[in-house]
Amino acid sequence: MGAVLFGLLALLVLAGCLYQAAAAWQVRRFAAAPRPRPTARPPVSVMKPLCGDEPGLDRALASTLAQDYPAFQVVFGVDDPADPALAVVRALPPPPLGAEIAVATGPTGPARNRKVANLLSMWPQVRHEVVVVADADVRTDAAYLDDLVAPLADPAVGAVTSLYVAHPGAGRASRVAALGINHGFLPSALVARALGRADGCFGATIAIRRAVLEQGGGLAALADLLADDWALGAIARAQGLRIALSARPVEILVTEPGWRALFDHELRWARTIAAIDRPGALASVVTQPVALALLGVVLSGGAAPALALLALAAGVRLAAVRVEETALGLPRCGLGDLALREILSFAVYAVASAGRTVLWRGRRFVVRRDGTLEPRD
Structure with a gap:
């Protein structure tokens, strides 16, 4: 992997780590706010x-x-x-x-x-x-x-x-x-x-x-x-x-x-968001530092800097999840489930970015640019 591409990925991963820290802080602040x-x-x-x-x-x-x-x-x-x-x-x-x-x-x-x-x-x-x-x-x-x-x-x-x-x-x-x-x-x-x-x-x-x-x-x-x-x-x-x-x-x-139903469900959500704000939906990749760092490891063939970046991203993500769980009163999730979550989120992002078709209650629709539904069945 070229130095320029790795540098770009590294910047995205670091931005994603900052995002995860900010997100955890916002969740903690929201949960602690008084109830009017x-x-x-x-x-x-x-x-x-x-x-x-x-x-x-x-x-x-x-x-x-x-x-x-x-x-x-x-x-x-x-x-x-x-x-x-x-x-x-x-x-x-x-x-x-x-x-x-x-x-x-x-x-x-x-x-x-x-x-x-x-x-x-x-x-x-x-x-x-x-x-x-x-x-x-x-x-x-x-x-x-x-x-x-x-x-x-x-x-x-x-x-x-x-x-x-x-x-x-x-x-x-x-x-x-x-x-x-x-x-x-x-x-x-x-x-x-x-x-x-x-x-x-x-x-x-x-x-x-x-x-x-x-x-x-x-x-x-x-x-x-x-x-x-x-x-x-x-x-x-x-x-x-x-x-x-x-x-x-x-x-x-x-x-x-099952997994297919979950993927279809989340793909519909993602394409709904993209229909409303496609630039924002595309930019949301920065919220996934673990997936971006893992991509860097694959492209670099497991180079040491890429592995270090992955360790940083995974550590920050896990810390953010633990803070959010405590703030919201949730039980701790397993590391295997969290790893699957990271992979699925990136897969949904990638597929949602490349189309407009959604499956909803057994029917297939295309989401037009104005957000309206066009039946395809």
């Missing part, structure tokens, strides 16, 4: 689109109902009246005083984004001025709605979103998937906000004022977009409003049936 209480507690409608009886669904839905909040509504929606998720909804405990449940059972409209199609069928039952869109697998504590409502006391805030911490289901693929969220997505989101990129919403949970949503064209404006969460944030930003971050992350259960 809202000055007002307006009624809230929580929209929960469902699709199938996912592992842990009963616990996730029950946690949404178990809120220490004076008045809220939870709207569940399915696009098929025979969906087994409805049985889980029927078996839920009665909601607390001041809460109510509504159920929408399709049929959904022609939106290419099936989640948004489900939300559109639920919308007529949404009653309150603060609207929360939350994924089915989100698990919360009793202060979840307070965390979302508190930032909305500032009239300059149009939407509030939550980070999420992943807990793995059975199998190694699930463990590796959870590592990608806890030590990839979550830290990078905090670093982006620290650098002034507070323009993103995260699909696990988004709270938005009804008036803001309707002024931006409502849910129908998201019908054919893959990145519906980012588009919700764009609606608020287009009105000169900020996107705030909830004080605490929610939790999700990650269950991947």
